[in-house]
Amino acid sequence: MSGKQPLTALPGVKKHIRSMSLENIANIAKDAFSNKEIIPLWFGEGDVVTPDFIGTAIHDALKAGQTFYSHQNGIPEFRQTLATYLTGLNAKPVEMERITVTSGGMPAIMLAIQLTTGEGDNVVIVDPVWPNITGIVQLVGAETRSVRMDLDDQGWSLDVEKVAAACDSRTKAIFFASPGNPTGAILPVAVQKQLLALGREKNIWIISDEVYCRMSFDQYVVPSFLDISEPEDRVLIVNSLSKSWSMTGSRLGWLVHPPSLESTMAMMVQYTTSGTTTYLQYGGIAAIRDGEDFVKYMTDYCRIGMEIACDVLAEIPRVILHQRPAGAMYAFFEIDGMADSKQACIDILASSKVGLAPGCFFGKGSEKFLRLCYCRSPQQLRIAMERLKKALK
Numbered sequence: 001m002s003g004k005q006p007l008t009a010l011p012g013v014k015k016h017i018r019s020m021s022l023e024n025i026a027n028i029a030k031d032a033f034s035n036k037e038i039i040p041l042w043f044g045e046g047d048v049v050t051p052d053f054i055g056t057a058i059h060d061a062l063k064a065g066q067t068f069y070s071h072q073n074g075i076p077e078f079r080q081t082l083a084t085y086l087t088g089l090n091a092k093p094v095e096m097e098r099i100t101v102t103s104g105g106m107p108a109i110m111l112a113i114q115l116t117t118g119e120g121d122n123v124v125i126v127d128p129v130w131p132n133i134t135g136i137v138q139l140v141g142a143e144t145r146s147v148r149m150d151l152d153d154q155g156w157s158l159d160v161e162k163v164a165a166a167c168d169s170r171t172k173a174i175f176f177a178s179p180g181n182p183t184g185a186i187l188p189v190a191v192q193k194q195l196l197a198l199g200r201e202k203n204i205w206i207i208s209d210e211v212y213c214r215m216s217f218d219q220y221v222v223p224s225f226l227d228i229s230e231p232e233d234r235v236l237i238v239n240s241l242s243k244s245w246s247m248t249g250s251r252l253g254w255l256v257h258p259p260s261l262e263s264t265m266a267m268m269v270q271y272t273t274s275g276t277t278t279y280l281q282y283g284g285i286a287a288i289r290d291g292e293d294f295v296k297y298m299t300d301y302c303r304i305g306m307e308i309a310c311d312v313l314a315e316i317p318r319v320i321l322h323q324r325p326a327g328a329m330y331a332f333f334e335i336d337g338m339a340d341s342k343q344a345c346i347d348i349l350a351s352s353k354v355g356l357a358p359g360c361f362f363g364k365g366s367e368k369f370l371r372l373c374y375c376r377s378p379q380q381l382r383i384a385m386e387r388l389k390k391a392l393k
């Protein structure tokens with residue numbers, strides 16, 4: 001595999017976009033998509049199809065003629081359903097004015113970055129982090145500053161003083177995800193409070209990615225910034241139906257923002273996507289209103305996958321798994337003596353037909369790591385883990 005190649009040299013394209021590459025997981029996977037022998041544990045999605053009750057709601061809405069433009073912030077019924085859900089889940093009430101529906105978590109992050117950050121600014125990103133976040137910040141012409149979480153026998157932890165030290169007068173936002181992708185680490189409330197205090201003191205936006213907040217293995221729901229912040233704080237909370245409702249391909253998510261930004265968000269949506277597919281939002285209503293059993297099923301499914309994967313990883317002498325993940329759908333583990341995680345993934349793919357994601361894509365310092373998505377059927381996961389055991393001997 002070649003190094004970072006610019007995608008275009010065409011002079012009319014903005015300089016910072018010309019300098020970007022698409023060196024991501026899909027790049028490694030591209031020749032293998034159609035190969036049925038490969039067990040794909042490289043992407044952040046499992047093998048569970050969207051449940052029927054959501055599919056039926058989408059189908060019914062389509063049949064009933066819900067095919068027209070949506071309100072820019074989302075259809076009121078869906079926003080109200082989300083507001084009621086979040087109010088029930090978190091310590092403080094959430095009004096519908098604070099919710100803007102998006103076509104997935106990615107567009108919610110993009111809205112958050114476009115709202116806060118421009119050329120010449122910077123965003124402090126807590127890593128290891130999913131590479132798309134860095135890509136979004138680069139796409140708007142801003143600088144990314146990474147603050148790596150600390151890792152010891154207790155697992156991953158964040159030193160907020162390091163975050164503070166990375167901020168300067170051009171820092172517009174601090175981004176992190178909890179539970180994290182790829183670490184699965186959950187930020188404790190005390191750390192969240194420190195981050196909130198830092199944001200308040202320096203007038204910096206906090207972008208809290210809570211896409212995996214329902215995928216936690218020992219808590220009903222992960223601590224949210226909604227529990228500790230006030231509506232008008234500079235806090236933006238990203239969420240999505242992709243993971244806990246198994247809707248990656250539908251593209252449905254939401255952003256929670258201060259109520260005073262409702263019209264600004266409507267304007268930004270109007271001038272970008274012009275709204276989220278109307279009939280899909282009816283599927284969103286069904287998912288949120290009737291989906292608690294399914295959310296629990298997905299969490300249990302991931303917990304079983306996590307245990308299968310981590311039990312085998314623990315038997316492989318070269319593997320250092322510092323902590324069993326507390327949530328999300330990934331094991332992120334170090335390999336003793338491995339120099340190049342990208343080459344290792346290519347080699348494992350060739351020898352074992354298991355697709356993994358290289359640690360180097362998740363930020364500096366993760367070159368000796370590999371990421372595995374365990375949201376797979378136990379049968380397939382067991383086969384994949386046996387193959388990996390041989391490959392990583």
Ligand SMILES: Cc1ncc(COP(=O)(O)O)c(C=O)c1O
Nearest residue numbers: 044104105106177181211240242
């Ligand atoms: C931490 C994190 N945030 C956001 C997303 C985006 O989710 P979506 O598929 O809804 O765009 C992902 C997807 O993998 C993710 O891992």
